[in-house]
Amino acid sequence: xxxxxxxxxxxxxxxxxxxxxxxxxxxxxxxxxxxxxxxxxxxxxxxxxxxxxxxxxxxxxxxxxxxxxxxxxxxxxxxxxxxxxxxxxxxxxxxxxxxxxxxxxxxxxxxxxxxxxxxxxxxxxxxxxxxxxxxxxxxxxxxxxxxxxxxxxxxxxxxxxxxxxxxxxxxxxxxxxxxxxxxxxxxxxxxxxxxxxxxxxxxxxxxxxxxxxxxxxxxxxxxxxxxxxxxxxxxxxxxxxxxxxxxxxxxxxxxxxxxxxxxxxxxxxxxxxxxxxxxxxxxxxxxxxxxxxxxxxxx
Amino acid sequence: xxxxxxxxxxxxxxxxxxxxxxxxxxxxxxxxxxxxxxxxxxxxxxxxxxxxxxxxxxxxxxxxxxxxxxxxxxxxxxxxxxxxxxxxxxxxxxxxxxxxxxxxxxxxxxxxxxxxxxxxxxxxxxxxxxxxxxxxxxxxxxxxxxxxxxxxxxxxxxxxxxxxxxxxxxxxxxxxxxxxxxxxxxxxxxxxxxxxxxxxxxxxxxxxxxxxxxxxxxxxxxxxxxxxxxxxxxxxxxxxxxxxxxxxxxxxxxxxxxxxxxxxxxxxxxxxxxxxxxxxxxxxxxxxxxxxxxxxxxx
Numbered sequence: 001x002x003x004x005x006x007x008x009x010x011x012x013x014x015x016x017x018x019x020x021x022x023x024x025x026x027x028x029x030x031x032x033x034x035x036x037x038x039x040x041x042x043x044x045x046x047x048x049x050x051x052x053x054x055x056x057x058x059x060x061x062x063x064x065x066x067x068x069x070x071x072x073x074x075x076x077x078x079x080x081x082x083x084x085x086x087x088x089x090x091x092x093x094x095x096x097x098x099x100x101x102x103x104x105x106x107x108x109x110x111x112x113x114x115x116x117x118x119x120x121x122x123x124x125x126x127x128x129x130x131x132x133x134x135x136x137x138x139x140x141x142x143x144x145x146x147x148x149x150x151x152x153x154x155x156x157x158x159x160x161x162x163x164x165x166x167x168x169x170x171x172x173x174x175x176x177x178x179x180x181x182x183x184x185x186x187x188x189x190x191x192x193x194x195x196x197x198x199x200x201x202x203x204x205x206x207x208x209x210x211x212x213x214x215x216x217x218x219x220x221x222x223x224x225x226x227x228x229x230x231x232x233x234x235x236x237x238x239x240x241x242x243x244x245x246x247x248x249x250x251x252x253x254x255x256x257x258x259x260x261x262x263x264x265x266x267x268x269x270x271x272x273x274x275x276x277x278x279x280x281x282x283x284x285x286x287x288x289x290x291x292x293x294x295x296x297x298x299x
Numbered sequence: 300x301x302x303x304x305x306x307x308x309x310x311x312x313x314x315x316x317x318x319x320x321x322x323x324x325x326x327x328x329x330x331x332x333x334x335x336x337x338x339x340x341x342x343x344x345x346x347x348x349x350x351x352x353x354x355x356x357x358x359x360x361x362x363x364x365x366x367x368x369x370x371x372x373x374x375x376x377x378x379x380x381x382x383x384x385x386x387x388x389x390x391x392x393x394x395x396x397x398x399x400x401x402x403x404x405x406x407x408x409x410x411x412x413x414x415x416x417x418x419x420x421x422x423x424x425x426x427x428x429x430x431x432x433x434x435x436x437x438x439x440x441x442x443x444x445x446x447x448x449x450x451x452x453x454x455x456x457x458x459x460x461x462x463x464x465x466x467x468x469x470x471x472x473x474x475x476x477x478x479x480x481x482x483x484x485x486x487x488x489x490x491x492x493x494x495x496x497x498x499x500x501x502x503x504x505x506x507x508x509x510x511x512x513x514x515x516x517x518x519x520x521x522x523x524x525x526x527x528x529x530x531x532x533x534x535x536x537x538x539x540x541x542x543x544x545x546x547x548x549x550x551x552x553x554x555x556x557x558x559x560x561x562x563x564x565x566x567x568x569x570x571x572x573x574x575x576x577x578x579x580x581x582x583x584x585x586x587x588x589x590x591x592x593x594x595x596x597x598x
Binding site for chain 1: 405428429440442462463465466467468471472475476478479480482483484485486487489490491493494495496497498500501502503504507508510511512514515516517518519520521522524550553554557558559560561562563564566567594595
């Protein structure tokens with residue numbers, strides 16, 4: 001039975017990302033059984049649609065449906081929801097499927113997937129990029145790790161939530177791709193910030209520099225979007241620095257485990273640490289420009 | 300008189316970039332008076348077309364035409380061609396125009412422009428990006444500094460050589476924009492190299508990661524073009540590391556003069572220094588991947 005034909009699904013973690021994703025599933029005709037630690041979004045979603053039902057625990061969700069999506073803040077949250085008291089694992093049975101769309105460490109994902117496999121449960125790691133706007137507009141990029149046949153089963157579901165859906169490899173590969181994404185995004189933001197500030201310090205109109213650079217090899221989505229934010233001094237998120245910092249912590253921990261040096265990624269992680277530490281964690285990642293300015297004595 | 304109507308122009312520096320640029324001018328119906336330190340390309344171009352004439356010195360070129368383009372390796376070359384014995388300045392007269400398309404330090408450009416202005420000579424700094432392929436195909440990005448009215452006069456000429464032609468600001472602004480371009484390109488290459496190697500060290504197919512990342516905020520021309528070169532381990536230039544290193548030296552010198560810290564740009568400059576020092580200067584900039592690999596004990 002494909003997921004598409006059951007039209008029932010569980011969803012755990014209805015926060016800033018999960019809530020609009022649940023709405024997109026409802027819009028596509030799904031019944032969604034939800035669970036969340038805090039009640040606010042649960043009440044909101046059940047009030048909005050008769051297709052949403054609240055469950056009191058992850059195990060209750062897992063007992064009632066064949067497939068559960070999790071969208072949680074960090075590794076410990078996923079571990080608790082899966083293996084904690086009243087966790088999904090209580091209801092684990094062959095044929096049951098967990099799709100973890102949270103961004104967590106690849107090593108943790110692999111351990112969870114292996115433990116579930118013992119109980120006959122398949123799992124996909126399917127972290128996303130695109131932020132809450134991507135979640136609302138169903139334009140998320142979804143990077144998937146797991147078995148190809150499981151991916152094919154879940155693909156119609158992913159297509160209700162995102163646009164660029166790629167199976168990267170086995171379990172954990174989705175999380176690795178997400179980490180790679182955040183490495184590139186972070187360092188490109190640092191690059192654009194340094195270049196635009198260099199222009200300004202030289203007395204040159206940084207906005208014209210950005211225009212010129214968009215026509216050549218320096219062109220990127222970051223120069224376009226985050227470069228504009230820097231020029232406008234508009235650091236409203238977008239994707240919050242503190243969330244980006246979390247992914248860079250995962251990158252640095254993974255690099256440590258692998259015995260691997262990532263000098264550029266490390267540098268940008270330090271910028272983020274300083275920004276989050278000085279109260280800028282709720283700003284957009286483009287605020288890395290603030291760290292670049294501060295070291296020059298600017299604000 | 301617009302440059303377009305005279306159909307005669309001087310061109311000094313007919314190397315890997317200058318030679319195809321001269322050919323594009325000839326193709327458009329220009330007569331070109333050329334000069335180059337070494338004879339090889341001069342003989343080649345004069346043999347190719349009756350529209351090309353060789354001059355024995357920069358001053359001879361400047362005496363015979365109203366406008367001279369220079370395309371030279373570095374600041375000292377431009378200074379010698381302009382102010383040296385038999386330099387352009389010998390033939391300086393009001394109405395004469397110098398278009399320096401070399402990539403040199405912004406501070407040097409400003410000094411040259413000021414000294415020429417005293418003699419009533421206008422100058423544009425108009426460095427390019429796009430490499431020899433861009434020069435051959437007339438698809439160079441041209442970043443221009445100088446007076447708007449001079450820019451308008453020269454624009455038809457630029458349109459024979461490139462595609463994305465932007466007046467950035469006054470004298471030196473073109474060089475600043477070029478420096479910004481190389482900062483962003485260098486750091487984005489480092490970003491892509493670290494991310495793709497991170498994927499590989501995690502046992503994940505880096506090619507699929509690149510595919511996935513091209514669909515989101517990590518998308519860039521560098522991820523597309525240089526990312527592909529890294530995956531293919533193909534570091535044939537393209538734009539040579541030793542030339543990119545030259546621009547990063549200009550960036551670092553300018554940052555020193557300004558009293559400005561560019562931590563990311565400094566890091567990548569060190570990668571380039573190590574690569575050029577170990578004999579990889581003639582490889583493409585994408586070979587920054589080799590520096591990232593080497594520090595892990597790879598090759």
